[in-house]
Each structure stands twice: as C-alpha cells, then as structure tokens.
Amino acid sequence: MSGVALQSAVKRYGDVQVIHGVDLQIEDGEFCVFVGPSGCGKSTLLRxxxxxxETTDGQISIGGRDVTRADPADRGVAMVFQTYALYPHMTVEENMGFGLKMNGVDKATIKSKVGEASRILKLDEYLARKPKALSGGQRQRVAIGRAIVRGPEVFLFDEPLSNLDAELRVDMRVEIARLHKEIGATMIYVTHDQVEAMTLADKIVVLRAGHIEQVGSPMELYQNPDNRFVAGFIGSPSMNFMAGKVSGGQVVVPALDNVAIPTSVALPGEGAEVIVGLRPQHLAVQEAEGPVTVDIRERLGGVAYDYLQTTTGERIVVETKGDEMIPEGASVKVTFDPADAMFFDATSENRLR
Known part of the structure; x- marks a missing residue:
C-alpha cells in the first residue's frame, strides 16, 4: 500500500502560518493534483x-507509516522538480542510475532498472547522450526516469512542465499520463495550470491561502463546485460571474437586461443580492439591439470567444463556433438555459443549492 494521509497538517514559518490544518487522504495508485494560484501553499504541502x-503540527503517513519526522530518504518518495537538475558531465544512463550507484546497488541491478525505465519513457536511443544534446522534454523524461529507477512508493512532481514550451507541455502531459497508467504508482502533482489538473488527475485538491477549498474528481469540481473560487478556477475560460438580486423567487440579472432566472435552489430573502455564474459554453449570442456589445472577438480556429461589455461594467465571455461572425462593436442579446446557471451567496461566496 502506498497511499498518503495528512491529518491536521500545519506549517508555520515563525509566527506566519502558511498551511492551516490540512486533512487529506490520497489512495494507493491515485493520481492527485494540487492546484491553486501562486502562493496558495501547494508546493509547500508537497515538500x-x-x-x-518540516511539518510544524499534525501527522503525515505514507503506506500506513507515520513519516512526519522521518528523513526524506526514508519516506519512500521520489521527487521530480521544475528544473531538471541533471549532471551535465554524465550520460543519460549515468544520470538515471546515479542514485542507485551512490546507495551501493550492484551494476547489474542498476543496468536492469535503468533499462526498464528507459523502455517506459522511450529513452533507449538517448542513453549514451549527455544532457546538452537533449531537448527540454527529453531532459525532463530523464529526470522522471531517475525517479522511476528508485522504485518509490510515491512520485512527487513539483510543476515539472513549467520550463517547457506549449507544444512540449502537451506532449509531456501525455507522457506522464501514460506513465501513471503503465506503472500504477501513487503520484502527487503540483501545478498552477488547471488544464494540467483537469487532464491528468484522478483527484484534484484546490488550495487557497493554505486551506483546502474542495477535493474531488475533475468533473465533480467542474460540474459541482462548492464556492465561487472553485467555480472560477476550474474551467477555461473561467466562469462568468454577474451580480443578481432575488425577486419573486427568481434571480434578476441587471447585466443581461434584467432577465429573470427561475431556479429551485434555496435562495435568500426577497431583494437579497446573489452572484450568478454561467460558463462561456452555456451562453449564446444573437445580434440584436440591446445593452450588451461585442468588445473583442478571439478566434481559435474551430471555436471563438466573444468578450462582451455590459452597461453595468461586468464583462462576459461567450464561446461560439469559429465561423459565426458577429462584428466587434455589435449589440447582442445573450441567451442561456436557466438550468445551467449557478448561484452563490454574495457575502460568503458559497454555492447556493
């Protein structure tokens, strides 16, 4: 068993507390992604x-063992960093086997383990090369291979794709997903990129200011967020948020020409303010005289995004087909299915259900 459990985990630097009593269970073989904005504590939690x-308070267990005060070498983990940290004077094969060599493992075992990691990562033809002769993606694969040969219980990835260009990031996402499928190890992955989180994770942990906001599968968080922060962070482009007011058991939205949205959720009292959330793909635009205008149109080939300006000052993003041409500056009417709307308390920003 190689699950990871955190119980009331706290981290302080002097008087400053950055991780606030985190409770989390990561199952054996699960791919768990920590995601959140810069400074939310995700890398600190991974470290x-x-x-x-050092964990200030609480407990961390790996494979059922309390490792809270254990040395890193005794925890059964291997970490892949944002920087590749390869030895420039060593070949790929030597880099991958160096940790085992330092631990006194015999040459035959090292060669066997390096060969297996090389097969998994498709590095056979590069084993005799040195890092300077490799691309960024190949170097990161070597760094991952170095972790594989150690045979850890848990793999830890700290933003491993941040130094790669966009195309390589996509390729490496596929490589890491394939690696997890092949070896079935427990993996914990830190990123600020919610696209990486959505495409890789079995479980996503959304962090903000050292607190867990929500834990769940990618689609659970996307379809059923607990609060405005999670709703806005998961999904690209981000969910649209507009001010609304309760009127007659419905929610009136001034930004959308005072459209009234019927709903069965438990709303606050008459006249109370709420926040309305609608995802870009749930909206449609029709060219018509109205208070909403097309500010910028962003074409991405098969789809386009219309950035709309309302008279209330709120901006709305609408996903449209790439060949649907509504000129910039045109007045439009925004339509949607009321069932797609989400509602959040204006003060706490928690989801109204």
Whole structure:
C-alpha cells in the first residue's frame, strides 16, 4: 500500500502560518493534483510530504507509516522538480542510475532498472547522450526516469512542465499520463495550470491561502463546485460571474437586461443580492439591439470567444463556433438555459443549492 494521509497538517514559518490544518487522504495508485494560484501553499504541502519542509503540527503517513519526522530518504518518495537538475558531465544512463550507484546497488541491478525505465519513457536511443544534446522534454523524461529507477512508493512532481514550451507541455502531459497508467504508482502533482489538473488527475485538491477549498474528481469540481473560487478556477475560460438580486423567487440579472432566472435552489430573502455564474459554453449570442456589445472577438480556429461589455461594467465571455461572425462593436442579446446557471451567496461566496 502506498497511499498518503495528512491529518491536521500545519506549517508555520515563525509566527506566519502558511498551511492551516490540512486533512487529506490520497489512495494507493491515485493520481492527485494540487492546484491553486501562486502562493496558495501547494508546493509547500508537497515538500512537507517529501520531508523537505518540516511539518510544524499534525501527522503525515505514507503506506500506513507515520513519516512526519522521518528523513526524506526514508519516506519512500521520489521527487521530480521544475528544473531538471541533471549532471551535465554524465550520460543519460549515468544520470538515471546515479542514485542507485551512490546507495551501493550492484551494476547489474542498476543496468536492469535503468533499462526498464528507459523502455517506459522511450529513452533507449538517448542513453549514451549527455544532457546538452537533449531537448527540454527529453531532459525532463530523464529526470522522471531517475525517479522511476528508485522504485518509490510515491512520485512527487513539483510543476515539472513549467520550463517547457506549449507544444512540449502537451506532449509531456501525455507522457506522464501514460506513465501513471503503465506503472500504477501513487503520484502527487503540483501545478498552477488547471488544464494540467483537469487532464491528468484522478483527484484534484484546490488550495487557497493554505486551506483546502474542495477535493474531488475533475468533473465533480467542474460540474459541482462548492464556492465561487472553485467555480472560477476550474474551467477555461473561467466562469462568468454577474451580480443578481432575488425577486419573486427568481434571480434578476441587471447585466443581461434584467432577465429573470427561475431556479429551485434555496435562495435568500426577497431583494437579497446573489452572484450568478454561467460558463462561456452555456451562453449564446444573437445580434440584436440591446445593452450588451461585442468588445473583442478571439478566434481559435474551430471555436471563438466573444468578450462582451455590459452597461453595468461586468464583462462576459461567450464561446461560439469559429465561423459565426458577429462584428466587434455589435449589440447582442445573450441567451442561456436557466438550468445551467449557478448561484452563490454574495457575502460568503458559497454555492447556493
């Protein structure tokens, strides 16, 4: 078993607390992604699991063992960093086997383990090369291979794709997903990129300011967010948020020409303010005289995004087909299915259900 459990995990730097009593269970073989904005504590939490940051309070267990005070080398983890950290004077084969060599493992075992990792990562033809002769993606694969040969219980990835260009990032996402499928190990992955989180994760942990906002599968978080923060962070482009007011058991939205949205959720009292959330793909535009205008149109080939300006000052993004041409500056009417609308408390920003 190689699951990871955190119980009331706390991290302080002096008087400053950055991780606030985190409770989390990561199952054996699960691919768990920590996601959130810069400074939310995701890398700190990962480093606490690795033993690179001391846990101030609480407990961390790996494979049922309490490793809260254990040295990093005794935790059964291997970490892949944002920087490749390869030895430039060593070949790919030597880089991948160096950790085992330092631990006194015999040459035959090292060669066997490096060969297996090379097969998994398709590095056979590069084993005799040095890092300077490799692309960024190939170097990152070598860094992952170095982790594989150690045979860890848990793989830890700290924003491993941040230094790669857009095309390589897509390729490496596929490589990491395939790696997890092949070896079935527990993996914990840190990123600020919610697209990486959505495409890789079995479980996503959304963090903000050292607190867990919500935990769930990618589609659970996308379809059923607990609050405005999660709703806005998961999904690209982000969910649209507009001010609304309760009137007669419905929600009136001034930004959309005072359209009234019927709903069965438990709304606050008459006249109370709420926040209305609608995803770009759930909206449609029709060219018509009205208070909403097309500000910018962004074409991406098969789809386009219309950035709309309302008289209330709120901006709305609408996903449209790439060949649907509504000129910039045109007045439009925005339509949607009321069932697609989400509602959030204006003060707490928690989801109204």
């Amino acid at each position: 606490m699991i690795a033993g690179l940051e």
